[in-house]
Amino acid sequence: MNRFGIIGFGRFGQLAARHLRDYFDVIVTDARDIAEDAARVGVRTAALAEVAGCDTVMLAVPVQALEHTLADIASHVRPGALVIDVASVKMLPARWMTEALPASVDIVATHPLFGPQSARRGLAAQPLVICPVRGEAHHRVAEFGRKLGLKVSVTTPEEHDREMAYVQALTHLIGRTLVNIRIPDEELKTDSYQHLLELCALIGDDSEELFFAIQNLNPFAQEITQQFIGQANGLLERSLKAGNRSVAAEA
């Protein structure tokens, strides 16, 4: 059985291990003590060097730790191995992997657009984005993704990041803000408000680290989030002015 190494055993690493353990000999590692988590998921832990020496290596560390992790594993990855990342942005990780890993190593950048919350009822039709970076291994990654029931898209890191400025940066800004101001589950509610409550439920458990990565490491994010805030402010200003006109007209 092919050996599949997972570096980083947080929320996504654990979700991946659960779905991969039937197909591969999965071994995992993390900077923190993960003995208990690994036992619960039913996979073996090992030192970083051993995990980095697997046939396939998945980097599931926070994207902020990715460059550092790549420097640590570069000398342990075997020629012919496949390295995959799962970060929520793709331009920077694709560049970091290309620069850090030996030319003998295949590279596929991926973004699973789901997590433990959205995949709680299974992987069926959950989106997986695949960006070919080096070599031809992206074909078999796509094939395996489809075998798991995922909805696989193949695109470039740049096109991915452009779309994710809306799909993630803007969406998580709105959702995280609503979670922080604790919008109440009102008795009187509309279908529209229900969408906001469900957005909160979907992203409420996401880490602050992921939020910062989505905002900071996507080169297109800031333009879109600033556009949103600028437009919202403009709307409230126009609204206030309209209000004054209305009162004046009635007086």
Next chain:
Amino acid sequence: MNRFGIIGFGRFGQLAARHLRDYFDVIVTDARDIAEDAARVGVRTAALAEVAGCDTVMLAVPVQALEHTLADIASHVRPGALVIDVASVKMLPARWMTEALPASVDIVATHPLFGPQSARRGLAAQPLVICPVRGEAHHRVAEFGRKLGLKVSVTTPEEHDREMAYVQALTHLIGRTLVNIRIPDEELKTDSYQHLLELCALIGDDSEELFFAIQNLNPFAQEITQQFIGQANGLLERSLKAGNRSVAAEA
């Protein structure tokens, strides 16, 4: 058959007429020419004075025009008649109706939390808020609402407006902003983003007038929308700072 007058034949007035014409002799009026719209809906038009003289009078004008309309109809409303408004805020309309209408007239303030878009598949389970203002007619309004399949809640104008600061002012600020910046229907999308797209679809056709009313005429709205914008700005600032720390640590 009881005569039911609808003053204001816009999107909501037309929706109401469609659902009421089987139960009442519905006559409608509006400042603009509504001959064609009335014919399409299958109701009769009449002058303001005649419509205001019906057994039940529904005020379906934009809330900004409500005070003015009340002044126009006050002398035409019959003793014992019932006057209902359907505005999206309730404290100001309840006060305006109480002040403008003769003591012999019953008053019920209502807020149907739906429109042509959300009720396109029928009224079943759509929310109707009822605020008793003067007299006991709210009981029969509630009964009739339930007969139509609506989910009826009875509350005070103040409690209504407090809840609607979230359910409407905040939700419409977010939705209208997303519509204005034209968030794209991306190929790669998440369940979370789908909620934003559906929010846009639900409120995209609402009038600017309604938006301004929801923001300006609800005394609790501004506090909540400002809290949202302040929190979103704070999040982006913290995010930028965290990003700089991360880059510094990697350098």
